[in-house]
């Protein structure tokens with residue numbers, strides 16, 4: 105590897121990785137101490153004009169999106185890529201290496217090394233040894249070398265790649281973030297009940313983004329706990345594509361609606377001094393929706409109905425009660441109190457009417473399209489798997505070399521593990537103890 | 551008997567346990583060992599019952615949710631996780647001196663939960679943003695990680711004390727107090743292992759937090775101060791792991807990193823809530 109150029113060596117260094125991580129940490133700290141994305145005036149207020157100017161030049165006011173922060177992330181990625189490419193060939197060699205070639209003399213010198221004598225011939229001992237190994241899950245290969253038989257078995261050779269799985273996962277997460285920021289958008293819209301939109305507005309720029317379909321808000325409702333804390337915000341949404349209703353869903357704060365890769369999140373609401381009234385004439389089943397303001401008279405010509413809200417009074421939890429005035433031209437007009445969002449049946453001489461009234465809300469929707477999010481999630485999953493492999497799994501190798509000696513044959517055992525040496529020692533001892541047990545038995549028989 | 555009584559009792563039991571473990575170390579009162587373990591186990595069991603009961607009580611109030619939803623509950627959970635980890639280490643290493651550097655963290659966490667002036671102890675209903683299973687996964691994972699880092703920090707302090715003692719009095723300065731601590735190699739190994747364990751859980755915590763944010767707001771990462779600080783903490787421990795694994799760092803330097811890392815944890819957990827502003831609703 106010494107023939108690589110200076111650029112390569114620079115980026116292949118783990119020292120640089122440590123430096124990168126430390127610098128990223130320090131820069132991130134700065135970003136949590138200096139408020140981000142505030143209006144320019146705020147910075148002048150807090151830090152004075154000259155410091156504010158300095159912050160602006162260096163992009164400290166939107167640090168995490170600044171050229172220099174992104175450059176640091178690019179450096180980290182390059183570092184990761186080059187460092188991994190630099191090391192993977194060696195790791196790969198260890199994974200695919202032919203361990204049957206190992207010099208028998210090395211086995212006894214291993215920390216896990218042991219020699220045992222048996223009375224059986226070399227071939228018999230080797231076969232017995234192979235069976236014993238198989239019982240512990242060590243699938244041995246064998247080869248004829250140095251006048252003897254070498255057996256070799258390994259577990260988890262691939263786990264040497266654990267750290268690289270983690271590193272690749274970081275790159276996949278970055279890739280997902282880049283895909284999201286290039287091909288996706290983040291925006292919002294405030295939409296009154298019973299209205300429809302086919303656009304939303306981008307965060308920060310307020311640019312109009314067409315959805316490519318229509319979204320209608322059928323209803324917004326909110327509820328409270330007895331202590332007055334908010335319990336639920338709910339919007340009933342309908343997606344219309346090409347004029348057809350294709351999807352209806354009630355969204356909650358942690359349960360968004362997704363259509364064609366665009367996701368709508370419940371984020372806020374607003375209430376108005378306007379009211380939605382639905383009147384249904386029971387006999388004809390006709391109905392009509394009105395958006396009204398209190399204190400005014402409204403007419404539904406087709407049914408000869410006139411109505412209005414005379415008075416409003418607050419009830420529990422920010423809800424309202426309404427005093428309604430209603431007439432359909434037959435007999436004296438009806439007047440009554442009703443609760444917000446409730447339906448009242450009005451019995452009139454000629455006809456019954458279902459009357460529903462509710463305060464008009466607008467629901468605040470956060471809207472996101474992020475085609476990168478699944479890359480990010482894949483990267484995250486890989487990262488956890490990779491961390492598990494890197495930390496808790498190990499590459500374990502066991503050798504047994506069987507050769508002839510004066511009384512029969514001699515088995516030399518050796519074992520290596522790249523991590524968790526204590527756990528491996530235990531496994532190795534287990535293997536060896538089985539071996540002795542078998543030997544004793546064969547002695548008794550012999 | 552309600553959960554607040556059980557948890558109040560827990561606080562005093564941890565105080566007693568801490569005192570016993572410190573006494574074992576300072577007065578070399580090994581005879582107190584069994585008692586210390588019994589008190590710690592009792593405190594742990596009472597606390598488990600307290601947490602369970604608090605969970606049940608929230609359902610009885612009609613606002614049922616896991617007891618992991620505010621600063622108070624997370625402190626109790628933090629203390630609970632530390633004691634589990636510690637009892638595991640005590641069992642594994644058969645050494646109670648580790649307790650001197652671990653059990654007080656459990657006590658401090660409970661004491662702060664019980665007596666901190668800005669901590670509200672009532673069971674509160676969950677506001678809409680907190681109604682998510684990802685949130686539970688997020689809190690559990692983060693606090694297991696934080697607890698491991700607390701233990702690593704305790705071990706770091708222990709390492710540095712012992713190291714200083716050895717430098718001053720020579721390796722075989724037997725007879726003096728600190729030399730009875732476990733072997734430096736063992737402490738070093740425990741520090742590394744607890745950091746590794748914590749790191750996986752912190753990573754899981756950050757990831758589940760991101761998934762939660764994405765399901766609530768459509769953004770998995772927004773550089774909110776709390777998120778950013780958890781990432782800073784993650785960087786610190788990533789540095790510690792690389793320095794050890796690739797550059798062969800060990801001993802005092804890793805011990806210091808364990809302490810620095812935990813300071814970063816405390817700031818993420820506590821400092822951000824009170825000193826910086828952000829989305830997280832754990833304040834108060």
Ligand code: HEM
Pocket residue numbers: 116117118120121124180181183184187188191264267270271274491494495788791792795796
């Ligand atoms: C520029 C950035 C980075 C570089 C150049 C780098 C390089 C390395 C190298 C060379 C190894 C040793 C691999 C081996 O010999 O098996 C390693 C291990 C590892 N890296 Fe990184 N790394 C970087 C960033 C990260 C980050 C941000 C993480 C975050 C989790 C990470 C996680 C790991 C893990 C978990 C291991 C295994 C450590 C162990 O087994 O103790 N790396 N890294």
